[in-house]
Amino acid sequence: MAETVDARGLSCPQPVILTMNRIKALGKGSIEVFVDTDTSKENVSRAATSKGWEVKNIEPDGTGYKVTIEKA
Amino acid sequence: MRVKNVLATRWGIIAVGAIIGILAPVLQKMGNPGNMGICVACFERDIAGAIGIHRAAVVQYMRPEIIGFVLGALAAALIFREYRPRAGSAPIVRFILGVFAMIGALVFLGCPWRALLRLAGGDLNAILGLAGLAFGIWIGTLFLKGGYNLGRAEPTYTSVGLLMPLVMLGFLALALIYPQVPGEPASGVLFYSVKGPGAMHASLIVSLIVGLAIGILAQQSRFCTMGAFRDLILFGQTHLFGGIVALLIVAAVTNLILGQFNAGFAGQPVAHTLHVWNFAGMALAGLAFALAGGCPGRQLFLAGEGDGDAAVFVIGMIVGAGFAHNFGLASSPNGLGPHGIAALVVGFIACLFIGFTMRKKAA
Numbered sequence: 001m002a003e004t005v006d007a008r009g010l011s012c013p014q015p016v017i018l019t020m021n022r023i024k025a026l027g028k029g030s031i032e033v034f035v036d037t038d039t040s041k042e043n044v045s046r047a048a049t050s051k052g053w054e055v056k057n058i059e060p061d062g063t064g065y066k067v068t069i070e071k072a
Numbered sequence: 073m074r075v076k077n078v079l080a081t082r083w084g085i086i087a088v089g090a091i092i093g094i095l096a097p098v099l100q101k102m103g104n105p106g107n108m109g110i111c112v113a114c115f116e117r118d119i120a121g122a123i124g125i126h127r128a129a130v131v132q133y134m135r136p137e138i139i140g141f142v143l144g145a146l147a148a149a150l151i152f153r154e155y156r157p158r159a160g161s162a163p164i165v166r167f168i169l170g171v172f173a174m175i176g177a178l179v180f181l182g183c184p185w186r187a188l189l190r191l192a193g194g195d196l197n198a199i200l201g202l203a204g205l206a207f208g209i210w211i212g213t214l215f216l217k218g219g220y221n222l223g224r225a226e227p228t229y230t231s232v233g234l235l236m237p238l239v240m241l242g243f244l245a246l247a248l249i250y251p252q253v254p255g256e257p258a259s260g261v262l263f264y265s266v267k268g269p270g271a272m273h274a275s276l277i278v279s280l281i282v283g284l285a286i287g288i289l290a291q292q293s294r295f296c297t298m299g300a301f302r303d304l305i306l307f308g309q310t311h312l313f314g315g316i317v318a319l320l321i322v323a324a325v326t327n328l329i330l331g332q333f334n335a336g337f338a339g340q341p342v343a344h345t346l347h348v349w350n351f352a353g354m355a356l357a358g359l360a361f362a363l364a365g366g367c368p369g370r371q372l373f374l375a376g377e378g379d380g381d382a383a384v385f386v387i388g389m390i391v392g393a394g395f396a397h398n399f400g401l402a403s404s405p406n407g408l409g410p411h412g413i414a415a416l417v418v419g420f421i422a423c424l425f426i427g428f429t430m431r432k433k434a435a
Contacts (some may be wrong), residue, residue: 009224011161011365011381012299013306017216020307036227037377038154039294042080046311063156063227 003029007044008036008064015040016047019069023051028071030056036064045069077152079293082314088293089315093322095282096189099137101330102274106341107193109323110137110286111186112368113177113357114342116386117393117402118270119243122262125390126397129257130268134247136276138372139240140283145291145376146237147284152292157233159380162222165426166364166381170388171395172419173360173368178393178402179353179412180204181343183368184297184361187354188316190343192323194335200347204354209301211355212362215427216306220363223432225381233378236386247276269342291373298358298367344407349416353403356419363426 005022007015019033031053033044041064045055048069057068078084096109108114114131121132149155177183180201182190187205190198250260257266265271273279289295293315300312327333337345344350361367364385366374371389374382396402401415409415 009158009161009226011222011225011379012296013216013302013365014221016307036158036225037156038077038152042077042294046309047307050307050309 002068003031005031005033007040008034010040012039012043016043019044019047020051023048023053030068030070033067033069034061034064035067038065041065041067077292079289082311085293085295085312085315086318088289088295089318090322091289092185092286092295093192093319094326095286096185097192097323097326097330097332099274099279099282100332102278103272104274104279105269105272106332107190107195108182108186108269108342109189111182111189112138112141112372113174113183113389114181114186114269116368116389117174117178117396120390120393121270121397122264124263125394127263128397128402130265131270131397132257132263132265133270133273134243134262135273136244136247136280137283137286139244140280140285141287141290141369141372142237142240142376144284144287145373146234146287148288148291149377154291155233155378157228157230157378157380158225159228159232161225161381162430163381163384165222165430166385167388167391168422169360169364169426170371170385171392172422173357173364173385174389174392175396175401175415175419176208176353176356176358176360177368178396179408179416180350180357181403183357184354185319185367185369188297188320189323190340192320193327193340194333195340195343196335196337197340197343197345197347197350200350201354204351205298205358206301206305207351208355208358208360209298209362210305211359212427213302213306215363219431220427221432222430225379228380232380235380236375236383244280251276287373287376290369291377294370295373296367296370298361299370301358302362342405344403344405346403346407349403349408349412352416356416356423359420359423359427363423
């Protein structure tokens with residue numbers, strides 16, 4: 001099962017902090033980050049990219065998005 | 073899914089900062105107060121004066137820029153399908169943070185936007201303000217690293233997110249029904265300044281259009297002065313910082329072109345030279361912004377895109393302006409208010425209490 005981060009409803013910069021913490025804990029792999037705003041979607045994507053992770057997929061999820069990031 | 077949001081790219085936010093850097097000094101040229109082409113804190117304070125929450129005669133005006141910020145952000149959010157009505161993340165805390173953010177900002181005499189615009193106009197006192205802002209935000213990042221978190225907002229009724237824009241439409245309606253009468257301190261239910269910064273303003277239509285334009289651009293670019301410092305300190309990210317650097321440089325150049333640049337410490341418009349208190353005032357404001365997750369401008373744009381908690385922060389700032397002037401907490405060009413220092417102490421205690429005790433982990 002994929003690792004998930006649920007950042008829905010959290011204000012800046014919590015979605016990025018949660019994502020960064022999980023990235024640090026895992027080192028590599030795949031994480032599904034759930035966010036509720038476009039701002040969080042962009043911030044999480046930018047943070048992941050800056051850590052050498054790849055944004056594999058962004059799809060609508062409920063009223064928000066599921067951002068899938070990966071590092072091989 | 074729509075095409076990529078260009079304004080949210082590195083160059084996008086730099087462009088938005090640059091556009092604000094042009095528009096703010098132009099607003100000043102067209103009548104707004106010195107080095108105050110746009111100041112979210114000052115203008116919310118003027119709105120508080122216009123509706124009589126405080127009765128400081130020199131700072132009363134229904135500022136159309138603030139109305140435009142919220143309505144422009146709403147328009148952008150609706151057009152680009154980013155409107156997300158949400159609320160319920162510790163509103164009382166956000167209210168208190170808004171109150172003390174305003175109190176701190178009015179000890180310095182400006183929000184972060186105005187701190188940048190003051191520096192861009194040659195007011196070197198703003199350096200102390202910006203240093204204080206960075207210091208306050210740095211304290212905020214320590215809390216964030218320690219797990220500080222106000223909990224989740226929940227999706228809610230569409231109409232919840234519309235309340236703040238509707239309040240702003242109501243304010244606009246009042247300004248149109250009771251327009252300023254030259255030389256008169258009131259018009260209908262609204263108060264107006266006859267002299268002082270509150271009497272200095274561009275025309276309603278120009279202010280409103282510029283406000284709407286900035287509201288649209290800033291909502292899309294996520295422009296945030298607090299976030300600029302926070303992301304740099306917390307993550308080493310320079311994305312948002314590019315926006316405020318662009319604002320500073322372009323505003324300085326625009327001021328030079330318009331003949332509004334005047335370097336020095338003494339005699340700057342709507343400013344004082346008490347370095348320690350310029351620093352401390354903005355440090356309190358910066359801490360409150362960091363704990364609330366956005367600078368005052370950003371809170372307006374969030375309120376426009378449906379964030380009910382940001383709306384509560386905005387109302388906190390407007391009420392805070394009432395306290396600041398009714399209790400003699402706000403500074404003036406003559407120096408500190410009689411109880412400004414006491415208010416800063418209380419504000420820091422309140423913010424530290426919030427920072428230390430609210431570490432609920434997101435479930």
